[in-house]
Amino acid sequence: MSDPAAAFEARLRAILEERYHHRHPFNRRMHAGALTRDEIRAWVKSRYYYQTRIPIKDSAIVEKSSDAGFRRSWSERIHDHRGRRPGEGGLARWLDLAEAVGLDRAEVASLRDISPGVRRACDAYVAFVESHDLLESVASSLTELAAAEIMKVRIAAFETHYPWVDARGLRYFRDRTVQARRDAEQGMRFVLRHARGAADRERCAAALERKCEILWSLLDAVEALQRRPRLSKHAQPRFDDAGGESLVVLSERAVRVNPSGREILELCDGGRTAFELAAELRRRHPDAADVETTAYAFLDAMERLGVVEGRP
Amino acid sequence: MKAPRPYNLIAELTYRCPLRCVYCSNPLAYREVRDELDASDWLRVFRAAAELGALHVGLTGGEPTLRADLEEIVRGATRYDLYAHLVTAGTTLSAEGLEALRAAGLRSVQLSIQDSKPDASDRIAGSASFERKLAFARFVKAQALHLSLNVVLHRHNLERVGELIELARALDADRLELANAQYYGWAHVNRAGLLPTRAQVDDAASVVRAARERFARPEILFVLPDFHRARPKPCMGGWGRQNLLVRPDGVALPCHAAAEIPGLEFWSVADRSLRACWEDAPGMNAFRGEAWMREPCRSCADRARDFGGCRCQALLLAGDAAATDPACPLSPHHALVRDARAAAEDAAVTSPPPSGLAYRGDRIG
Numbered sequence: 206m207s208d209p210a211a212a213f214e215a216r217l218r219a220i221l222e223e224r225y226h227h228r229h230p231f232n233r234r235m236h237a238g239a240l241t242r243d244e245i246r247a248w249v250k251s252r253y254y255y256q257t258r259i260p261i262k263d264s265a266i267v268e269k270s271s272d273a274g275f276r277r278s279w280s281e282r283i284h285d286h287r288g289r290r291p292g293e294g295g296l297a298r299w300l301d302l303a304e305a306v307g308l309d310r311a312e313v314a315s316l317r318d319i320s321p322g323v324r325r326a327c328d329a330y331v332a333f334v335e336s337h338d339l340l341e342s343v344a345s346s347l348t349e350l351a352a353a354e355i356m357k358v359r360i361a362a363f364e365t366h367y368p369w370v371d372a373r374g375l376r377y378f379r380d381r382t383v384q385a386r387r388d389a390e391q392g393m394r395f396v397l398r399h400a401r402g403a404a405d406r407e408r409c410a411a412a413l414e415r416k417c418e419i420l421w422s423l424l425d426a427v428e429a430l431q432r433r434p435r436l437s438k439h440a441q442p443r444f445d446d447a448g449g450e451s452l453v454v455l456s457e458r459a460v461r462v463n464p465s466g467r468e469i470l471e472l473c474d475g476g477r478t479a480f481e482l483a484a485e486l487r488r489r490h491p492d493a494a495d496v497e498t499t500a501y502a503f504l505d506a507m508e509r510l511g512v513v514e515g516r517p
Numbered sequence: 518m519k520a521p522r523p524y525n526l527i528a529e530l531t532y533r534c535p536l537r538c539v540y541c542s543n544p545l546a547y548r549e550v551r552d553e554l555d556a557s558d559w560l561r562v563f564r565a566a567a568e569l570g571a572l573h574v575g576l577t578g579g580e581p582t583l584r585a586d587l588e589e590i591v592r593g594a595t596r597y598d599l600y601a602h603l604v605t606a607g608t609t610l611s612a613e614g615l616e617a618l619r620a621a622g623l624r625s626v627q628l629s630i631q632d633s634k635p636d637a638s639d640r641i642a643g644s645a646s647f648e649r650k651l652a653f654a655r656f657v658k659a660q661a662l663h664l665s666l667n668v669v670l671h672r673h674n675l676e677r678v679g680e681l682i683e684l685a686r687a688l689d690a691d692r693l694e695l696a697n698a699q700y701y702g703w704a705h706v707n708r709a710g711l712l713p714t715r716a717q718v719d720d721a722a723s724v725v726r727a728a729r730e731r732f733a734r735p736e737i738l739f740v741l742p743d744f745h746r747a748r749p750k751p752c753m754g755g756w757g758r759q760n761l762l763v764r765p766d767g768v769a770l771p772c773h774a775a776a777e778i779p780g781l782e783f784w785s786v787a788d789r790s791l792r793a794c795w796e797d798a799p800g801m802n803a804f805r806g807e808a809w810m811r812e813p814c815r816s817c818a819d820r821a822r823d824f825g826g827c828r829c830q831a832l833l834l835a836g837d838a839a840a841t842d843p844a845c846p847l848s849p850h851h852a853l854v855r856d857a858r859a860a861a862e863d864a865a866v867t868s869p870p871p872s873g874l875a876y877r878g879d880r881i882g
Contacts, residue, residue: 438661439624439625439663439691441598441600441624443572443598447570448522448570452572454572454573454600455600455663456600456602456624456625456663456665456691456692457573457575457602457625457627457665457692459524459572459573511691511736
């Protein structure tokens with residue numbers, strides 16, 4: 206390929222072929238029909254947080270440009286997600302999906318129970334755009350090049366393997382097959398025009414790789430919700446210690462937990478998933494702030510200390 | 518003052534040991550301390566320790582597996598709900614013997630390894646033991662017990678911290694304790710031959726940091742040597758504060774070396790209750806709290822964090838157990854530590870370690 210622009214475009218597409226999350230085990234299982242209802246729900250709920258970050262990063266991209274035409278056309282994406290009228294837009298469509306898989310619409314919209322790992326992955330995308338220039342930010346959005354295809358695969362997978370999901374919930378995916386193609390073409394044109402030398406092209410490739418990593422880590426975090434935490438076989442719980450404390454005794458150390466921690470550890474029976482455990486806590490404490498988020502963070506800390514195990 | 522809760526009981530079941538490590542923490546006069554407590558005595562100690570609030574019992578020595586009644590002792594610890602932890606050199610117990618201990622309620626094992634190189638390990642231990650230790654580590658994993666490997670670090674093995682981490686990974690250890698030698702007992706006698714250089718410590722610390730980032734397991738603890746720290750260690754978590762040690766003859770102490778301090782009166786469970794030995798023995802109360810402290814400790818902001826450092830080290834280096842630990846840069850005796858460090862910078866680093874180190878059991882002086 207003697208044409209550097211064509212070679213560059215091919216390189217970006219090769220990055221996607223190799224690193225886009227269509228290869229992630231979670232997506233592969235989703236598309237093969239292997240996910241449980243609980244897994245589908247955990248994904249829909251977690252991914253809504255990502256959806257809400259998209260217009261935030263697109264606003265940041267718009268503000269990086271002083272070109273009126275670019276600003277206008279890129280703003281279309283923001284409207285696509287937020288909607289031009291109440292009840293419209295990608296975010297509303299995603300909440301339809303949430304309802305269709307059996308989640309509570311308002312609960313998902315509240316964003317109050319997102320796991321720290323999911324939050325980290327999504328926030329990393331906004332942080333990337335905020336800390337990089339316009340060219341790199343646009344390049345990071347080029348995962349859209351692969352999005353239309355994955356939407357088609359996903360629609361077919363849901364229709365075939367998850368008939369319990371109401372078909373009206375799939376409209377987000379249908380809308381995106383069209384929008385993603387348009388967005389990808391716009392982004393690619395911009396990148397090809399503005400990446401002038403080898404150094405620019407390197408920066409664009411790195412930005413796209415980083416974005417692939419972020420999408421990948423988001424699914425890692427969703428998968429982690431499916432672990433089934435149980436007390437370590439090396440742990441000896443002493444929830445009614447003589448000193449009036451709740452303790453977990455381990456080899457050469459002991460961990461003191463408060464009543465909330467004790468409640469969580471008592472749910473770590475190896476049977477329920479972290480996602481189910483957090484939902485159970487939410488049922489018990491409907492009005493408490495951040496119950497599930499706190500539970501996920503607590504489980505992570507307990508795993509690091511060796512109190513809890515549960516990664517497969 | 519009211520005695521705090523002793524979370525951890527250290528049960529030194531015997532000072533007998535087939536190894537002769539050059540840094541053994543047993544007293545120099547260990548032969549004079551006989552195994553005077555039988556299994557029923559130890560069970561009384563466990564029951565009393567549990568009543569005082571102990572969570573753990575570390576069954577140690579010497580080599581605790583040399584006791585024929587160890588299974589009964591482990592069963593006793595379990596009866597009183599103590600988390601039973603065995604500290605062993607791993608050369609004396611068979612797979613069947615370990616299985617019996619697990620059936621009796623043993624939960625975790627700390628196995629000492631002297632080096633990643635067999636010849637250097639055997640040289641430090643004064644015994645051909647390396648291969649048996651590796652076999653024993655596999656017994657521990659086969660019994661699904663928690664396995665900690667403990668390696669005492671010094672100038673002749675610090676270079677192999679990376680290899681030691683690889684060894685721990687190969688053995689699927691749950692924890693690796695890389696503990697720089699504490700210079701009491703036999704290590705004090707051999708200090709000039711063991712104290713590392715600053716660069717050795719720094720290099721090892723960076724190898725540990727990199728390994729922690731790369732590997733989730735094993736958990737790696739890295740205990741800095743006193744002589745290279747910016748502040749003294751909070752020895753035993755404070756004198757008579759968290760740890761209660763009972764010697765093979767029944768004497769209750771706040772740490773391994775406290776009986777060496779002249780003029781302190783400790784009591785034995787052969788004569789009195791464990792509670793009395795812990796709460797009321799004059800020696801146990803000698804350095805509890807802060808009333809005993811002098812300057813610079815008395816007014817130091819760190820006194821609640823490091824408790825003035827180590828009393829035994831203050832005695833060994835400054836000749837006064839109530840002095841600030843000379844490992845502290847604020848100590849008027851800190852020059853002793855500085856000089857020892859400077860000497861270590863000039864001495865040769867060799868592997869295996871040179872002959873001329875005193876082995877545990879050798880006649881000293």
